[in-house]
Amino acid sequence: MSLPTTSVRPTSVRPWKQPGRRLLAIAGSWGLAMASLTAMAPAAHSAPAAPATRAAAEAPLAYVTNYSDDTVSVIDTATETVTATFPVGDGPKGVAASPDGARLYVSNGNADSVSVTDTATGTVTATIPVGNGPNGIAVSPGGTRAYVVNSALQRLTVIDTATNTVTATIAVGSAPQEVAVSPDGSRAYVTNYNARSVSVIDTATNTVSATINVGGFPQSVAVTPDGSRAYVTRPYSNSVVVINTATNAVSANVPLTDGPYDVAASPDGARVYVSRGQGATVATIDTATNTVTATTASGNTPRGVAVTPDGGHVYTANGNSATVSVIDTVTHTTSGIPVGATPVDIAIAERPTADLGVELAATPRPGLLNGRIDYTVTLTNHGPRTLASATVTLDLPTPTGATSPDCTLTTGEATCTAAGLAPGASTTRRVTVPVGVLSLGTPYTVTATRTSSAPTDPNPANDSASRTCTATTGLLINCT
Incomplete structure (x- = not known):
């Protein structure tokens, strides 16, 4: 979701920047849309089930573009607090995350570019020129493509995420606003605001395969998880239209007052949630x-809307109150989180994590005068992110007399590190301890423990491993 940049209607919402100051133009009926309505539910409505509890380390993150601040706010959904704010380009509008949560793509409306951000560090790793008026943005399910609407150029720009380069531009209708990609990645749907239509893009050929007349200045679009329907908001017609994606025809029209703006589907497809910019509310539609x-x-003035992966909460970016609303989808209660100035769009993505598994092997090396034990630490990155760095420590007998080709040794401890470990990859570290430092006949346990790693490790269950060895003599060593 982002703001219209071209409109034949004087009441459209469009933030812009002038030298020396920032302005938000909210004209006409969009002006002070502040009605506050409480939750209501007819008897026919079946409430969603309560979401399964997730550990705080596994809770997703919400990313909010702050148009007037040129920043993105990062919200920890476990604590509902802003944990970081990082700069992007001039006038950030649309935002989308890669499927693994590793990268964030932000369209910079005033800079004619897309910022690519590493979510683990909050740093912009690439800036991609995309032409005038970048607005809505979406990432393909496989994460290989990013699709950016160019409202001023009446086109959809295709970015190869491996190379961060533009590989295609596709002509669409007048004043395109938003784009959504089907769950199988085969189609993209673009709302054409002034053309009152939706362009259907064949992503294999990067061509328009159909143009659907939906009327009423379409703004945003969301595709249900099964790919069977697309929901399109029409703020000035006060309705949401439903497209049958098999026939590319409008199959239903849902009346909805107070300027329906952005739309997002629940993970199970049972509901869609629509921000209502003129009513300071979010509507739930039973699909x-x-x-x-x-x-x-x-x-005030909710725009971007997103749903958590468990379906338990809906987040909205409230442009006129510098807040994000968090709505419980079961109780329909709302809380607020302060963010930056003029929040426009919001994306929710899995937290960037790398699950480091630690294994320890102990191999006896008998010798009359030089018996020893070789300890091998195996570090495996179970993903989903690349392991940027990790430290594992081993507690050793004192005094050690230990040696190691790849770990740092101090009295009673070995410190082993790893960096740049890809998902699914493993690496080993070795420490040798002479049996002379062990009390003969007394078992001694060595434990290897992950003491730090980045990004976050969500699974403490595999963070350590132990082996117990007993040396009766230098020739008789037993390890379990």
């Missing part, structure tokens, strides 16, 4: 009946 089943209060 089985295409009826509004609940209306929940949000902050």
Whole structure:
């Protein structure tokens, strides 16, 4: 979701920047849309089930573009707090994350570019020129392509995410606003605001395969998880239209007052959530009946809307209140989180994590005068992210007399490090301990423990491993 940049209607919302100051133009009926409605649910509505509890380290992150601040706010959904804010380009609008949560793509409306950000570090790793008026943005399910709407150029720009280069541009309708990609990645849907249509893009050929007349200045679009329907908001017609993606025809029209703006589908496809910019509310639509089943209060002028992967919460970026609203989808209660100035769009993605598994092997090396034990630490990155860095320590007998080709030794401890380990890859570190330092006949346990790693490790269960060895003599060593 992002803001219209070209419109035949004087009441459209468009933030812009002038030298020396920042302005937000909210004209006409979009001006002070601040009605606050409480949740309601007809008897026909079946509430979503309560989401499964997730560990804090596994909770997703929400990324919010702050248009007037040229920043992105990072919200920890476990604590509902802003944990970081990082700069991007001039006038950030649309935002989308790679499927693994490793990268963030932000369209910079005033800089005619897309910022690629490493979510683990919050640093921009690439800036891609994309031409005038970049607005809505989406990433393919496989993460290999990013699709950026160019409102001023009436086109969709295709970015290869491996090389961060533009590989194609596709002509669409007048004043395109938003783009959504089907779950199988075969199609992209672009809302053409002034053309009152939706362009269907064949992503294999980068051509327009159909143009669907939806009327009413379409703004945003979301595709259901099964790919069977696309929901399109029409702010000035006060409705949401439903497209049958098999026939490319409008199959339903859902009346919805107060300027329906952005739309997002629940993970199970049972509901779509629509921000209502003129009513400071979010509407819930039951996709089985295409009826509004609940209306929940949000902050002022809600725009971007996103749903957590467990379906338990809806987040909205509230442009006129500098907040993000968090809506519980079961209770329809709302809380607020302060963010930057003029929040526009929001994306929720899995937390960047790398699960480091630690294994320890102990191999006896008998010798009359030089018996020893070779300890091998195996570090495996179970993903999903590349392991940027890790430290594993081994507690050793004192005094050690230990040696190691690849770990740092101090009294009673070995410190082993690793960096740049790809998902699924393993590496080993070795430490040798002479049996002379062990009390003969007394078992001694060595434990290898992950003491730090980046990005976050979500699974403490495999962070350590132990082996116990007993040396009766230098020739008789037993390890279990």
